[in-house]
Amino acid sequence: MLDNYKTGVFYDEMMGNNGTPKHHYRWFYQLVKQFSEQELKEKHETAQLNFLRQGITFTVYNHTGGTERTMPFDFVPIIIPKERWEEIEKGMKQRITALNHFLEDIYHDQEIVKAGVIPQELIENNPYYYKEQVGGVHIPLNNHVFLAGIDLIRDENGDYRVLEDNLRNPSGMSYVFQNRYVMRQVYPELFFQHSIQTLEQQLSELHHAVISHVPPNADPNQAPTAVLLTPGMYNSAYYDHVFLAQQMGIELVEGRDLIVKEDVVYMKTIRGLKRVDIIYRRIDDDFLDPEAFRPDSALGVPGLLRAYKEGNVSILNGIGNGVADDKAMYVYVPDMIRFYLDEEPIIPNVETYFLSDPEKLDYVLKHIDELVIKNVGASGGYDMLIGPQSTEEEQEMFKQKIMEQPNQYIAQPTIKLSRAPAYQEGRFYPCHVDLRVFVMNGEHTHVLPGGLSRVALKEGSLVVNSSQGGGGKDTWILSEGGEGHA
Secondary structure, eight states: TTTOOOTTSSBBBBBOOTTOOOOOGGGHHHHHTTSSSSHHHHHHHHHHHHHHHHOOOOEEEEEEEEEEEEEEEEEEEEEOHHHHHHHHHHHHHHHHHHHHHHHHHHTTTHHHHHHHSHHHHHHTTTTTOOOHHHHHHHHGGGOOSSSEEEEEOOOOOOOEEEEEEOOOOOOOOOHHHHHHHHHHHHHHHHHHHHHHHOOOHHHHHHHHHHOOOOOSSSSSOOOOOOEEOOTTTTTTHHHHHHHHHHTOEEEEEOOEEEEEEEEEEEEEEEEEEEEEEEEEOOOOOTOOOTTTOTOOOOSOOOTTHHHHTTTEEEEEOOOTTTHHHSSSSSGGGHHHHHIOOOOOSSSOOOOHHHHHHHHHHHHHHHGGEEEEEEEEEETTTOOEGGGGOHHHHHHHHHHHHHHHGGGGGEEOOOOOOOOEEEEEETTEEEEEEEEEEEESSSSSSOOOOOOOEEEETTTTOOOOOOOGGGGEEEEEEEESSSSSOO
């Protein structure tokens, strides 16, 4: 199976440096060795067809418009032993608790600014800081982050690090369930002998988290009504919206399906208007309410912010969360953990340089070919330079951009992202991977066991985003200990 597989200088999830599989992967390795080449090819094709048949697509936007694609799927799972996962879980809960404290604090008392931990201007100048719109508003459970998608990587020593926090509209949760479904359909043999944590109750957990955000002025005699607000079928993550609404048993609505009367939100139904208490929105802040944000938004609901401020409706995730998951604020998350929780971070950040510091700027301009440069406001792998894989022309262009707007960019060392075997086009080869962990937050904090393992399927590529040619893998958390260390 892996005769010609080279681990190289990168940490490998599955293979040891001696060319044999790691302890917790041995049984998987033995099973796959029993498949013939033909069986592997057939299974691979069946898996891809499964995604196509179920319409599991996302849209890639480029200069020629949008293209619908299925998420490429790779059957070699990422397997994480129980003990290792428990440490990740603790680290995720710790991080979300601190970020939530931070959001509550900066929209109210700003203790962290008064203490001199985070510079005032970093918050005030942030385009996602909506003090005017939502400052001082009290929200259910004081909870701004109902669902987070936190991206983890492993460095060359196999240590986990947080790459970024997604606290606005993290997408991809539906792929976690579909990856598992396809694995069970196409590779049932892999599930017979092993205890892998199930995903069966996870959508109930998500629904419970949604419903726990009852607004202060909800009708106490009625069960709360929740809806999922989507920008519509042309959004790149529309499949995600449809899947989650269906599985939670809540209505999928667009802005035109809702109306605000006397600061209360209603959904239009064939039986007349029905009151809405909780909106899980997948629309960015700017488009939510044309009266409060962008007046040209056709996606939002006029008057929605008034209803929110009056305590008549809850909006999940909270408005203005973008100030906390901005790539510049990321640098301060370990300080938030120390300030609010008086603890050391369980899972550290990747080392990051602020380019507003003249010394760091000078260093970065001289070593741009060794570093990763990111726009603090961009996501999805856009406006980003991977130094070692870039041309001199691209480096010069980024130097210009950085010198014009040093505050808009950060730099990070090129981390030797861990790799795992991928099976594509009839052969196994190593591909870089990361892991998006989903954290749900309601009356309690719950981490989805596993998450979305994303894989850079282009050989040698470091970009795992599906919009940039990446794919997905199933993530298995072993439910018994003693499987060795990953």
